[in-house]
Amino acid sequence: MSETLRGGVIGAGVFGGYHARQYARLEGVTLVGVYDTHPDRAAKVAMPLGARAYADLDAFLAEVDVVTIASPATHHADQALAAIAAGRAVYVEKPIGVSVAEADKVRAAAAAKGVVVACGHQERVVFRAMGLLDAPEQPLRLEALRHGPPSDRSRDVSAVLDLMIHDIDLCLAIAAAEPVTAEAEGARGPDGVWDAVRAEVSFDSGFAAILDVSRLAEARRRTMRIVYPSGEVEIDFMARTFRNTTPFALNPDFAETPAAKDPLGASVEGFLQAVRGEAPRPIVTVDEAIAALDLAIAVEQALEDAA
DSSP: OOSOEEEEEEOOSHHHHHHHHHHHHSTTEEEEEEEOSSHHHHHHHHGGGTOEEESOHHHHHTTOSEEEEOSOGGGHHHHHHHHHHTTOEEEEESSSOSSHHHHHHHHHHHHHHTOOEEEEOTHHHHHHHHTGGGOSSOOSEEEEEEEOOOOSTTTTSOHIIIIIHHHHHHHHHHOOSOEEEEEEEEEEOTTSOEEEEEEEEEETTSOEEEEEEESSOSSOEEEEEEEETTEEEEEETTTTEEEEOSSSOOOTTGGGSHHHHOHHHHHHHHHHHHHHTSSSSOSSBHHHHHHHHHHHHHHHHHHHHHO
């Protein structure tokens, strides 16, 4: 596939704007439209980039080849199904859905139509740039902290589906093991949504993950500690630095790589390469996105059971 792809974005919020600018700048794709149920929001994102604003989803889908879905999470699966039904390749921001049942429908529809579906777990790009996805040992333990101050963003889902799912995906990416148990405790926000959650997940290999997220913190923190048989790796995602006491080599200059500087851009570019047949798969596949969602929902169920 050598022709320029026509790109479109569903959702004109902050992340929709990020994605629209990616389609506007990347080679081999042109941003042609932005769809939102609020036409003024769509126009605010689309017009400065030379694209058209759409308030009709069918009309929008008729004009694009590839679609990014950056709407509220509760709409991800339904909008992905609409795009797939129109034969469009789809990049879905995380989570791929809010239930495994609806995410399974997305997977089945994509397989039936033969279209690419990718999911936006951008931290996977950072792990790849560091070299952690090629580590020669299986981890024993992972401790992740992902905190941020209160925000009106993503109030349609819990902090598990908003924040923790990033670290869940990273756990699954580096551990050749299946999760077997999940325990969790947390605190709800004023609207009853879980905003601070600490979970412990055990895997059938003996690997354990301690995951701590909060949307009630005073400041943003994004850290991770991974314990291997031969040493530890401590990561500061915000500073893009790490400390490595293992004997295996990681990329000390990863923060200067284009992927680490712009993980969203690298993730979208990986999706477009898969659509063109230049790569065998996107960076995060629909199967991997569903695995992360499945474990995230298990954590949410553990929260409810402990409440």
